[in-house]
Amino acid sequence: MELKIKNASLGYRRKVVLRNIDLELLTGQTTCFIGKNGAGKTTLFKSILGILPLLDGEILLDGKNIAAWNRRRFAQKVAYVPQARSLPFPFTVFEVVLFGRTAHLGAFSSPGKADKLIAEDCLERLQIRYLKDCLFTQISGGEQQLAIVARALAQQPAFLIMDEPTSNLDFGNQIKILNQVNKLKNDSLGILMATHSPDHAFMCDAQVTVIHREGIRKQGNCNQVITGEILREIYDVDVSICRIENRKTCIPLNI
Amino acid sequence: MKRSLLLLAILFIVLSATTLLSFAVGRYPIAVADILRYLFAGEQIDENIPILIEQVRTPRILGAILAGGSLSVAGAVYQGLFRNPMVSPDILGVTSGAGFGATLAILFSAGLAAIQLSAFGMGLLAVFLTLLLSRIMTNVHDKVLTMVLSGMIVGALFGALIALMKYLADSESRLPDIVFWLMGSLSEITMKEIKMVAPIILIALVPLQLVAWRLNVLSFGEGEARTLGVNTKCLRLIVIVCASLLTASVIAVSGLIGWVGLIIPHLSRFIIGPDHRLLLPASFFTGSVFLLWVDNLSRSIASLEIPLGILTSMIGAPLFFIVLKISSKRVW
Numbered sequence: 001m002e003l004k005i006k007n008a009s010l011g012y013r014r015k016v017v018l019r020n021i022d023l024e025l026l027t028g029q030t031t032c033f034i035g036k037n038g039a040g041k042t043t044l045f046k047s048i049l050g051i052l053p054l055l056d057g058e059i060l061l062d063g064k065n066i067a068a069w070n071r072r073r074f075a076q077k078v079a080y081v082p083q084a085r086s087l088p089f090p091f092t093v094f095e096v097v098l099f100g101r102t103a104h105l106g107a108f109s110s111p112g113k114a115d116k117l118i119a120e121d122c123l124e125r126l127q128i129r130y131l132k133d134c135l136f137t138q139i140s141g142g143e144q145q146l147a148i149v150a151r152a153l154a155q156q157p158a159f160l161i162m163d164e165p166t167s168n169l170d171f172g173n174q175i176k177i178l179n180q181v182n183k184l185k186n187d188s189l190g191i192l193m194a195t196h197s198p199d200h201a202f203m204c205d206a207q208v209t210v211i212h213r214e215g216i217r218k219q220g221n222c223n224q225v226i227t228g229e230i231l232r233e234i235y236d237v238d239v240s241i242c243r244i245e246n247r248k249t250c251i252p253l254n255i
Numbered sequence: 256m257k258r259s260l261l262l263l264a265i266l267f268i269v270l271s272a273t274t275l276l277s278f279a280v281g282r283y284p285i286a287v288a289d290i291l292r293y294l295f296a297g298e299q300i301d302e303n304i305p306i307l308i309e310q311v312r313t314p315r316i317l318g319a320i321l322a323g324g325s326l327s328v329a330g331a332v333y334q335g336l337f338r339n340p341m342v343s344p345d346i347l348g349v350t351s352g353a354g355f356g357a358t359l360a361i362l363f364s365a366g367l368a369a370i371q372l373s374a375f376g377m378g379l380l381a382v383f384l385t386l387l388l389s390r391i392m393t394n395v396h397d398k399v400l401t402m403v404l405s406g407m408i409v410g411a412l413f414g415a416l417i418a419l420m421k422y423l424a425d426s427e428s429r430l431p432d433i434v435f436w437l438m439g440s441l442s443e444i445t446m447k448e449i450k451m452v453a454p455i456i457l458i459a460l461v462p463l464q465l466v467a468w469r470l471n472v473l474s475f476g477e478g479e480a481r482t483l484g485v486n487t488k489c490l491r492l493i494v495i496v497c498a499s500l501l502t503a504s505v506i507a508v509s510g511l512i513g514w515v516g517l518i519i520p521h522l523s524r525f526i527i528g529p530d531h532r533l534l535l536p537a538s539f540f541t542g543s544v545f546l547l548w549v550d551n552l553s554r555s556i557a558s559l560e561i562p563l564g565i566l567t568s569m570i571g572a573p574l575f576f577i578v579l580k581i582s583s584k585r586v587w
Contacts, residue, residue, distance in 0.1 A: 087474055088339060104484075
């Protein structure tokens, strides 16, 4: 399946954040979006998700314009793993994952047996079945992140949009999440991921889209796109890219 | 789930028992056995029993059940919609609007029916104004926040109008009526009122139960709920319309009864958990039981009947403290 953004302008009525955006995203592929704070990564995601209306252009899913789709139909194809979250009521992890089934339910119905099996399966896929009956509000940040990924999987989407999925996680949990991302890619999901660490793109062997100065500065495979020059251009730091244990990594210089 | 259904059944049994007991207490106590004998065998121990049960206590008991239940459900769905357990049914100004409607009608010496109609109409008008204001402001701030702020504005406005009505009212006759109405009471309720509001309440409860699952999903916020496939605009509209109908119809016949809509959803969430599919019926039952007991107290502790609004607050405030104290052990 293919998600296409054609000649789009994104942002708010009074302030355009991104112009002339053309993107083609495929399932079975991870795309990392890098750019400095406020470059427009979250704006791009919000626009794709239909939370922010497009100022111009169109978004096509398998050639069909999604502008007229209702929330339910869209949620069956594209799931979202947001950055920050707060839950005012003490739902269990299992209930939270079941929320992901809403897109497949009738307007006035609630999840049935089949939905519960799917939710269990999603917990299993992320190896967090032990969290099933814990309160979502009482588990750690890393566990919450995994639970939210499980919720997104319960939507059985073709694309998964993750807004900085590793932020606020300890080192071990970051690697855990990235491993899951790689596994999901192999399960032929299309993953869109905003990240602040170019290393993550190497770890996921991802396609990279660099967002800079109201537009897309460069896109392609991480090995071609992530270079010392481009990192200096967008982040204004000198970086040396080394190859260690057969994988590239970024080392900031002048520290 | 099985455990929750059992809890719900227990709550229903408690409500039934409370209802039965409520027939017994009051200025003229009747033994529960006599009530049962009258209801099921038609035996009359005392010639006062039929009139007491059928005309005096039945409307009052039904009124307490409907009012307590409706205010609690309205509070529960508003807390869900605004994702804030501190929200009560008057968040959108319905209470002040209805209060103004009633005081206005009392000022013009209108009859009971006109007072009720005016309270109902003004209550809904206040909510409509709140929605209108938040619609005008909506591009400036977050939608939910805008709505709460608009509710405050409209509430303050109608609050001032209530004060104005009080100031203008004849202090010998109208002012006491206004003050008494604002304190809330079920003492003047008859079967006529019950027949008027019961259908509205039932019609408003059904859609809320139907969208209960979606209210759960809304816990993560509107943006996230939309990405999960929920039409949040439609959901918000259903919740606001139904909850306003519930609150306005209760206030119209009972006056202002505070606290019920705030504490009962808490208490129910504590008993049965946050799932709105169970929380709404649990809130209805718990709210009914609470108001039945408060009303029983109000008509039996003193020779003069104490207005309900006073008692709900006097009992509600410490009860709320206890609920919060116990529930703070589990992280909300």
